[in-house]
Amino acid sequence: MNTSAASSAPFSGRPRLLPSIHGPADVKALPPEKLTQLAQEIREEIIAVTSRNGGHVGPNLGVVELTLALHRVFTTPDDQFVFDVAHQGYVHKLLTGRGGDFFRKLRQTDGASGFLYRAESKHDSFGAGHAGTALSAALGMATARDLRGTHEHVVALCGDAAFTCGITLEALNNVVSSTKRLIVILNDNEWSIAKNVGAISKYLNRLSTNPTYNKVHHDLEKFFTGLPGGQDMHRLWVKWKRETKDFFVESSLFEKFGLRYLGPIDGHNLDELVKNLEFASHCDTPVILHVLTKKGKGLDAALAHPEKFHGASPYDPLTGESIKPAVAPASPPAPNYQDVMGKALVRFAKADPAIVGITGAMPSGTGLSHLATECPKQFFDVGIAEEHAVLFAAGLATKGIKPVVAIYSTFLQRGYDPIIHDVALQNLPVTFCMDRAGLSPNDGPTHHGLFDLAYLRPVPNATIMQPKDEDELVDMMHTSLQLPGPGFIRYPRGAGVGVKIKTQPATLPLGQAEVLRQGSNIMIWALGSMVQDALALAARLETEDNLSVGVVNARFVKPLDRTLLLSHAACIPLLVTMEDHVLSGGFGSAVLEALQDSDCPASVERIGWPDTFVEHGTSQEVLRAAHGLSPDAIHRRVVDRWRNLHAAHVEADV
């Protein structure tokens, strides 16, 4: 099947099967000999759709047989599958009535989400987008089943990198004390987004490749379960192993946690998968099936470049090359914020060996791969372990190391307690680079970085900044690295503005905003990525509405430039705040609080995201329009507010 792009050659001429799969019952009804053809059609569909829309190519191509086997043995929605991250749920979607046009609009407005959602289908028993949640959630569901006295199966599907998450290990620690019936699938493809890291990953590798363990274990397992009263004999064997302290046959780590270990199992062999899942479904102890899969199976480019094809932008399925825009841009595209951050960190780290970078399994996504290549000793990938990343940084900082923790805004939510309890309370100098602050349009609500200001603003000792462009990002990193306590820098996904980056970064005066344009009717206080929009809005208000509009680049959310703010409030009739963040607790809230605290009555129009989870969508523009944040909608709101204000003033005068 490893043709360049899963060609249908072996089955050409046969009627296609996928269009007749409308739900799990159709999968079950298919004769076994047709499953290989169905698997191939699924791969073709995934490649066709992701090559156009982008998406999680490798993870899904790797679980085609596994998902088919799950639907052959179990029956959703009665039985429940909990997918970790849920980025590998495309096959499940195709088998549960979400194929056709809905799937072809994957990650687009009105199309299938790239993750699983309870609201999208009754076959999605639990939603996700962040890693490491499946085992805990599944354990909760299994325990609820036991409490309610029902009998459905609960299956947790976890990637090998999920076992680098503390939550997974916390759940593992609780399995046997919570339930007797839980099926855990360890989908081991040896990759996180990058190559999986850490001791557990090495252990899994030993477990799957140690021929002695496998052979002896497998043969004995087969022998005991094959005896009359197999389950009882198996129990005896497990007991004997425990009592002989694994002297003859080493137990897997999972057996030490009380789970029965089955494997390793070839994750592309449907018969073997079905047999093992059927066996697991009859076990009266929690079971873990160690399934070996190939990330990207069926697409040569994905097999050759697992990291790129973990989550890919649109690509040519034959060459694997990313698809460039049809019309070449007039000027070279601006670099991505992540690369600017990564390259700046290399410069800082080369100049100061005390500077280190920490990522939670996302070296490329955060731009830290530059540091990994250039200064490997100053680079740490701690796995999907954001809580640990923050604490690890705190520990480093106590010894004079200057850690830069690069974590997406949404994933830093995992590190909240150590941010308060360990970093901020002890006022430790740790710099946080929070990429993807703002929307992550195709990914949706699990990935939008819309809450970080609200969760960081109340934290004492925190300095919070957002740059207006990539040059200011470097200035902010430089500034943060000199702070006595924690500095948080948020910036959006994607390309910068295209400005030149100074050779020598500037130290920004703490808590000082920058006036970019003067105005006497309206002053727009814009944060970071909204500064360009604010400048465009100001120009439009001037030309179309004859208003004098100024723009401030706020730079700091905390400490806020109160002096400048109060001076504006004293003489400018309308203030507008603009931020790529929810309104609750965000930048506009900080402005309102500052004005209120100074008893300064001012009219403020706040522009930001509403109090709702923003769905996935085709683009920023589409989602902004859907939530009243398109440039036209913002312009209308500001003009309306100005007119109302003006009308109120006139009324007051008469």
Ligand SMILES: Cc1ncc(C[n+]2csc(CCOP(=O)(O)OP(=O)(O)O)c2C)c(N)n1
């Ligand atoms: C809390 C959190 N941190 C980081 C990520 C980004 N992320 C998405 S998938 C992934 C790797 C998952 O690897 P694994 O569980 O082994 O599944 P695979 O993709 O290999 O099938 C990471 C790090 C995330 N989704 N959630």
